[in-house]
Amino acid sequence: MATTAVRVRSENHAFEGLKAGLDVRAAGRIVEADADAFPTGIAELDRILGGGFPRGTVAALEGPPTSGRSAILAGMLAEGTRRGLGAIVDDGSFYPPDLERAGVDLDRLLIINATTPVGSARAADILLRSRAFGVVAFCVVPLRAAIWSRLAALAHKAGAVLVAIGTQATTELAYFASTRVRCAIERVLWSSDRRLFCELDGYELAAQVIKHRRIAPGASATLRIAN
Amino acid sequence: MLLCMHIASFALQVARRHHGIAASDEPALLADKPDRGRIIDLDERAYALGARRGQTVLQASAATGGAQVFVHDSAHSHAVWNDMLDALDAVSPLIDDTAEGTAYLEMRGIDGDAQAWMDRARAAVAPFGLPARMAIGPNKFVTRAATYAGDGTTCSEEEGPALLAPLPLEMLDLDCRTIDRLQLLGIKTLGELAQLPHGPFVRRFGSAAKQWHDRARAIDPTPLRPRAHELQIDAAAYGEGSAAQAEQVYFALRILTDRVCSDLERAGRSAATVRLSLQCENGDTKELDVGFAQATADPRLMLDVMRAKLEGMAFGAPIDGLRLQAMRLEEGGVPAPLFGQSEPDSQALGLALTRLEAAVGTPGRRARVVPAHRLENRFQYDSFAPPLRVAGVPPATRAHPVPQLRMLAVREIRVAMRRNVPEVVEARHVVECAGPWRLDDGWFESPVARDEYDVLLDDGLLWRIYRQGERWYLRGAYD
Numbered sequence: 263m264a265t266t267a268v269r270v271r272s273e274n275h276a277f278e279g280l281k282a283g284l285d286v287r288a289a290g291r292i293v294e295a296d297a298d299a300f301p302t303g304i305a306e307l308d309r310i311l312g313g314g315f316p317r318g319t320v321a322a323l324e325g326p327p328t329s330g331r332s333a334i335l336a337g338m339l340a341e342g343t344r345r346g347l348g349a350i351v352d353d354g355s356f357y358p359p360d361l362e363r364a365g366v367d368l369d370r371l372l373i374i375n376a377t378t379p380v381g382s383a384r385a386a387d388i389l390l391r392s393r394a395f396g397v398v399a400f401c402v403v404p405l406r407a408a409i410w411s412r413l414a415a416l417a418h419k420a421g422a423v424l425v426a427i428g429t430q431a432t433t434e435l436a437y438f439a440s441t442r443v444r445c446a447i448e449r450v451l452w453s454s455d456r457r458l459f460c461e462l463d464g465y466e467l468a469a470q471v472i473k474h475r476r477i478a479p480g481a482s483a484t485l486r487i488a489n
Numbered sequence: 490m491l492l493c494m495h496i497a498s499f500a501l502q503v504a505r506r507h508h509g510i511a512a513s514d515e516p517a518l519l520a521d522k523p524d525r526g527r528i529i530d531l532d533e534r535a536y537a538l539g540a541r542r543g544q545t546v547l548q549a550s551a552a553t554g555g556a557q558v559f560v561h562d563s564a565h566s567h568a569v570w571n572d573m574l575d576a577l578d579a580v581s582p583l584i585d586d587t588a589e590g591t592a593y594l595e596m597r598g599i600d601g602d603a604q605a606w607m608d609r610a611r612a613a614v615a616p617f618g619l620p621a622r623m624a625i626g627p628n629k630f631v632t633r634a635a636t637y638a639g640d641g642t643t644c645s646e647e648e649g650p651a652l653l654a655p656l657p658l659e660m661l662d663l664d665c666r667t668i669d670r671l672q673l674l675g676i677k678t679l680g681e682l683a684q685l686p687h688g689p690f691v692r693r694f695g696s697a698a699k700q701w702h703d704r705a706r707a708i709d710p711t712p713l714r715p716r717a718h719e720l721q722i723d724a725a726a727y728g729e730g731s732a733a734q735a736e737q738v739y740f741a742l743r744i745l746t747d748r749v750c751s752d753l754e755r756a757g758r759s760a761a762t763v764r765l766s767l768q769c770e771n772g773d774t775k776e777l778d779v780g781f782a783q784a785t786a787d788p789r790l791m792l793d794v795m796r797a798k799l800e801g802m803a804f805g806a807p808i809d810g811l812r813l814q815a816m817r818l819e820e821g822g823v824p825a826p827l828f829g830q831s832e833p834d835s836q837a838l839g840l841a842l843t844r845l846e847a848a849v850g851t852p853g854r855r856a857r858v859v860p861a862h863r864l865e866n867r868f869q870y871d872s873f874a875p876p877l878r879v880a881g882v883p884p885a886t887r888a889h890p891v892p893q894l895r896m897l898a899v900r901e902i903r904v905a906m907r908r909n910v911p912e913v914v915e916a917r918h919v920v921e922c923a924g925p926w927r928l929d930d931g932w933f934e935s936p937v938a939r940d941e942y943d944v945l946l947d948d949g950l951l952w953r954i955y956r957q958g959e960r961w962y963l964r965g966a967y968d
Contacts, residue, residue: 368858452923
């Protein structure tokens with residue numbers, strides 16, 4: 263009888279432990295580091311993403327125009343150009359001096375000026391197919407599901423991260439993206455209170471994982487982006 | 490023993506032959522370019538009339554009284570010279586082509602005597618119709634001097650000093666000032682130079698004088714440097730049956746392509762063009778030159794492009810012979826650091842950049858930060874050529890995320906001010922404002938004077954705006 267009671271207690275204890283672990287995992291607070299992850303260079307974000315964005319996938323950084331998406335992307339490009347080559351496909355809006363301040367090696371960053379959605383898709387296709395670029399960034403553009411499917415397959419083959427940055431992922435992108443992170447600015451930091459004599463120091467932003475292939479959605483972190 | 494073949498004014502002779510003009514008493518000049526060119530070669534008659542190298546065509550023509558002027562075609566001249574050397578391969582396998590027009594052949598171990606060697610060399614270059622002078626000697630300098638002394642001269646090691654003795658100092662390729670100095674000392678021939686004591690002469694004229702004195706005494710230790718033979722990479726399939734269907738041809742072509750690419754890789758080369766020769770059963774032969782945007786040694790790429798070229802071609806009879814020849818070979822090796830992390834394949838990268846330019850219409854660029862006052866002038870773009878890392882991956886550094894300014898197309902905006910501070914921007918209230926930062930630039934050409942502000946608007950947007958004169962403009966948004 264006593265033996266049975268001990269066994270039941272032991273099973274209950276094991277179950278409680280397992281349940282607690284699952285709860286924590288479901289909450290997205292603890293994720294083991296993924297060796298295949300591509301780090302963003304921002305510790306808090308890497309922690310909730312389990313080391314970074316998974317390699318060989320499509321990732322989406324979403325948020326309104328002033329939301330810190332570009333700052334996160336700059337961190338990824340810094341990491342990408344440190345290890346290999348990175349590429350940006352956009353209409354020329356990225357400001358190279360700020361990219362350099364974020365640690366991007368501009369010598370190893372290819373900038374492609376594409377103005378049409380199809381041009382962007384073709385450029386991303388060629389860049390991924392070359393397997394020379396570890397991270398390829400481009401703005402969210404309306405594309406057919408077939409094109410996203412193709413780009414996702416190419417990213418998988420190349421082991422690269424294709425990052426789409428925009429206000430809101432399109433339905434097709436939302437389906438094919440393995441990871442989606444939504445950003446929003448919580449507080450803007452100024453260098454002093456005297457308005458006419460202060461400068462923009464940075465901002466604190468909230469990053470929330472709304473889709474991930476390994477963790478439950480909902481994990482969030484407050485990131486400090488400051489000069 | 491060495492055999493020297495020398496063709497005086499080789500480029501000029503080739504130009505003459507190219508234009509179908511036989512050597513005549515009329516002086517001839519060779520210019521480097523058609524318009525406003527300078528003389529780079531001339532014959533003895535033009536020299537005697539006062540023309541010199543380096544003169545303008547006008548000066549030389551005036552000096553010679555209307556000499557024939559030819560324009561140098563270096564590619565043609567080089568091709569003719571290579572053909573001559575190939576022809577001389579039949580005389581000796583070791584040929585040193587010092588310069589166009591002068592070649593030394595190593596004749597030790599070659600069957601026959603000196604006269605027979607020269608006859609063979611003459612017969613080999615006879616089809617080119619250029620006046621070649623031959624001589625045999627113990628070393629390069631003596632042999633070259635022997636061609637000057639007389640066509641068909643044979644000089645042994647012992648006869649060398651005697652052969653050189655009456656020759657002028659110009660044989661040593663000295664500069665004019667040195668020749669003048671020597672002539673002031675009463676030295677006008679190699680024989681007179683050879684009689685000078687070696688040590689004092691070298692001490693007086695410097696270390697280079699050692700070689701002059703040695704050569705004047707028929708001593709020339711310069712080794713023969715045999716030319717490298719041009720690499721030929723090809724593969725052929727003849728007499729292995731005939732192919733009447735496209736698939737059979739492609740199958741054979743794939744095998745040949747694999748062989749050629751394997752040879753290319755072994756040689757560390759890549760081919761910018763391949764020549765495909767197809768022979769039909771009825772004797773017809775077709776040649777197809779297939780070029781690539783970038784030299785390659787990738788069999789799949791090569792085969793795809795060749796298949797595309799072959800599409801739609803019709804043949805009168807089954808194909809019974811194929812030959813694939815790699816042309817325009819280029820260095821195909823990928824420079825790889827010994828201890829570094831693997832770099833991207835430069836060939837794949839080059840191909841991607843070419844494709845991107847074709848797809849997007851503009852070449853891939855890289856940005857460079859430059860010092861400037863205006864935001865928009867603080868960077869420049871140039872062509873993308875990533876440097877090779879020899880030290881591997883740099884160590885990870887602490888990330889330093891900073892706000893990123895996104896440059897927007899400049900547009901005019903409406904701004905309401907209150908107490909000299911922007912209060913409403915495009916119908917949005919300003920929550921926070923930093924600035925102004927005064928910018929005065931370009932006063933020497935296109936003056937720009939403006940006040941820049943960073944403004945946080947009530948809907949969360951963070952903009953960089955500026956006032957220029959009475960107007961306000963949006964420059965960018967932070968993200």
